[in-house]
Amino acid sequence: MSEQSRHTEQRTRNCDWLKLLLIAVCVVQITFLVVSAYRSSPVRDEFGHFYAGLQYWKHRDIETFNVNPPLIRAIGTLPAYLLWNDVPIIDSERRTGVGEQERTSADHVARGRFEFDDGHQLFARYPEEFQRHLFLGRLLVGSFAVMGTLTLFYWGSICFGKPGGLLAATLWAFQPEIIAHGSLITNDVPVAASMLIACFLFAAWCRTPTWARSIAGGFSLGFATLCKFTALLLWPFFLVFAIYVVVGNRHGRSTVILQSLLAVAVSLGTIAVPYRFEGVGKPIGEVCFLTDQPIGTTWEQTPPRYRERWFANLPMPVPQEFVVGMDRQQYDFETGLGGYAAGTLSGTGWWWFYLYAMLVKLPTGTWLAMTASAVCIYMQSNRKLAVIAKIDVALVGVIAFAMLQITAYKSGFAQQHRYIFPFYPFAFFLTASALRIVDWTSWYAKLTWTGAGLTVVACIGATPHWLGFFNLPSGGSRDGYKHLFNDATDWGQDCYLVRQWLEQHPEIRPVNIVSINGFNSQTPESMGLPDHVTISQDAQRWTVMSKHDLVGAKGIQYIHREPTYEIGVSHFVYEN
Template sequence: MRLGFPGNSLLMSHAVPARKTPFSVMDWGTRVADRWDWGVVGLAIVLHISLGIDAARQWSATHDEFWHLPAGLAAWREARFDVDNLNPPLTRLWQALPLALGGARLPTGLPPDDAFTLGDQFLSANRQNYDSWFLAARVANLLLSGLTAVCLWVWGRDWNGRLAGVLAALLWLFCPVCLSNSALATPDAGATLLFVGTLWSMDRFARSPDWCWAVAVGLLLGLAQLTKFTNILLWIFCPWVWIVTRWRSGLTPVASSRLAGLTAMIVLLALLGWNAGYLFQGTGRPLGQWSFRSQSLQQWQTRLAGFEWIPVPLPADYLAGFDRQRATMEGSHPVYLDGTWNLTGFPGYYLYCAAYKWSHGTQFWVVFGLAMWLTSIWKLRRLLQRKRPSTPQLDRLQRHVRQGLLLLVPAAILVGVASSMGMQLGFRYILPAFPLLYLLAGLAAPCLWPSHRWIQLPIVLFIATSLCWGLRHHPHHLAYFNEWSGGLEGGRAHLADSNLDWGQDLNHLRKELQTRQIPLVRLAYFGMIPPGEVGINYLLPPSANQVAGGRPPAGWYAISVNFVLGRPHTIRNPDGSIRGVGYQEFGYFRTMKPVITLGGSLDLYFVEDRNQRPSTFR
């Protein structure tokens, strides 16, 4: 079983060279075939973006998008980052760029840290073009997802040939979790792009430590900090990449003075980009002038007592947002797994997410990649026990083991950190780990590639089928669950929140009500948009303690699956105001069978009058 890809070519391994002529058709065909990976990845990116656009145009603004996008517009218009500093601004700025250029409106002087007011004011000012602005922002985000695939393709090809790079890119592009989060105006896809881009550039820098790659690492590391607070872990992962790549590698040693200069350049460029993203607002504020909310930052401030004069080399809104998010994560959050709610989270939450949310094709390739990496460790150990190990085989195995360590340790740390937090509200929280696992799978893919052409076609068909199978529920990628977990209908037995119901199907509900000619519905919607703003005439359903015998009054009901499962949250009253929803307030709907489930996230029920003859609805 080989870990290399012979000849680095898929289609022309047995082709007979044509006689060289200036405009030979055969020569042109050979060149095209020799670049097959360009075509495959390019077509896959086009398909990925096309599917994403089609889904994005149908989805209503989801829970977090409601304030993410107007926060980006506020940053463009007023250079303000405090209207919502719970996330850094870079991806928001990118997504809001079409709005800033296209004339979207947003009132000035909005209060800081008030997501409801921010979202409501943006909706009120842009009612006619509201969905169009979100579509434009989502398309911009899909472009970032395409760049992530390009990065994986280049990195995999550089490490182990074209098939490795192509498979890694396709795993990203055809993953329903990646596609759904890329088709939303949220920071996850952009943060993942810069997470992967930083590690890739660091790998190149470790193998060729020159000033050009040092500049690339510094700029990307700084930009990555402007996407999501998770990317602060890159300050640990970049040294790890250097250590794994250089340790006993046989690469040319780097002089200490040169390495110190290159490292200083990386750090300074990263800090410069980090602060420039916030226009240097509040950079250098002394530590003693901060009043932190979170216990973790309060503890650090206490440990540094006596050093209150130290200037903090970070923007004020970044540190304030980081502190705010830490305080949020230190609080209690309802987490749902396999029919159970708790307030502390589950240690294996993200492993269960992978079991339920990844398509079986993706699961196969990730497990196969891990198995081949462990096999390489076993073979390497046996080979080193010999007195004279084979040098080519030894080099190949050592390279594969080294590459696996480089990828798996950051992925494991990221999953471990997320698992230690009680705020486990979606598989998307570990999205930056996906490309690392997909790249590991891609590295092992050439092992399956046969030398005989008659079995190459079945292998290609297997790869295509295993990857595309997860897209068959289009456009309901956000609520996707694999067959083992029960699909769109059965996923609610396992996971909730952004894994399933993020408020994406409000437009779908409006169309369904129009089709069925339902003038009034009792609606409990898990989302931030006031349903009346999209033309839905509704009342709130009665709470569980108001329902006699567990049966509400006759009529039509639309209940978000999160509320059916019993999640506490907030809800919009018909007048647009907000009230809290208690635990299991609408959980009594679990005893009823919906007429239809829209997109996997919204149940539509009909409760008949007991005095009337039963009817059947489809």
């Protein structure tokens, strides 16, 4: 056998092993997603998403929860719509007796958000049906996390070889936070995966513009935008890169321009479909915005914001509710919500919040891999760097940098670390780029792969408490509450675990549960709690304290005490 034949056979054997490893990564990731989806009780935001999704299917309601497009909640509640016979819809009994005009006003005031309370009421009445259909919906939404894994492997393999693709896919698939939030009916992991897919297809069009790729790229961009408004970040950068491609194609410039226009049309059409094209083409000067509506007035009395502007007669290319939802989201950012980070409570946020969240939440192995890759790229000569200086890497680098900038700018929220998730797949893609310019025997490659291995170990070690994971330098999951709260510690995922623990410890009575994210909107009866267990009542002999509440006003008397027991990684038990 010749030397060339032996090399060819060796490469084939290596590719087979890498494919088997990818299959193993996907199987473990899917298993973890299913376990997380099954064991987690409804988390805080899922009540609103689930209720709004049912409203969408039952009544074609595109207004409820309009701070996010309707796609993900529609996917997550499709099993409930199809399988839950005579699915009930709560009509907000606290508003019974309110006139229709006043109810319309209340529904459209920017501060009137009722979907969460209505979702809690639906769960209180039908807890078993709610959880069963929630689980089925979670499985559908969880497929986005797997698509992110496959896309990273395929795109990384094209740019950096199959080892690079496997590295990027592994770092994504074994992130504890991606497992935890990817198995919930929320928007953050789906938009991260969809933005990655849109960038991959767009980069493919940039390399070789074709009509099929322009249609696929346009659809993927519209689909990503329907996952969450965060994907709007892609639009201006895609425009800049498209102009670059047009300028570079001297002989087929007109064809490339037409392909670009087709992609834009497909994207806008995709966005309009779930909204049933309502308001598309309406003059911009006739659009009313929620933040302009005085409290106590009707929707019809709200003055259009742009009726006196020069562009007032221009037709709107997207549905009206899409624009109104963005306006309401912007209102929330400008108003701000109470935040907590690094042991400090604040009425608003900090520009460094998401950087700090990544510092304490990403596994130590992930940081090792990213650092080794960054140092490797920095230390190489310009000649070697030219190997990876292609349009794919440039696009990903720009998007990743823009994500960090926009999250620093939008600092009104400092309690939802999950908003940084769309940065992750791009960061892991760039991490894999080092494997293109060094061989397997270099220290850079060894450190990068070691980091990936440690990430896998950390994810497996966190089972099944992925949502409350913190890395070891930050104190681990037990002390993570000292750094972040809300969706980083206890988001309501362990209600059933707390109930099971109390059933197994009948000596812990009477006991009061303090858990605003998990139990506060429910009753002991709706949660199926044992006797002599109360929720947010007077202090009892025992107190089950959520780590989210431990850093707030309710936990001030407990925060410096040593707990008697710990439930999972989200609750402490104190004897009073």
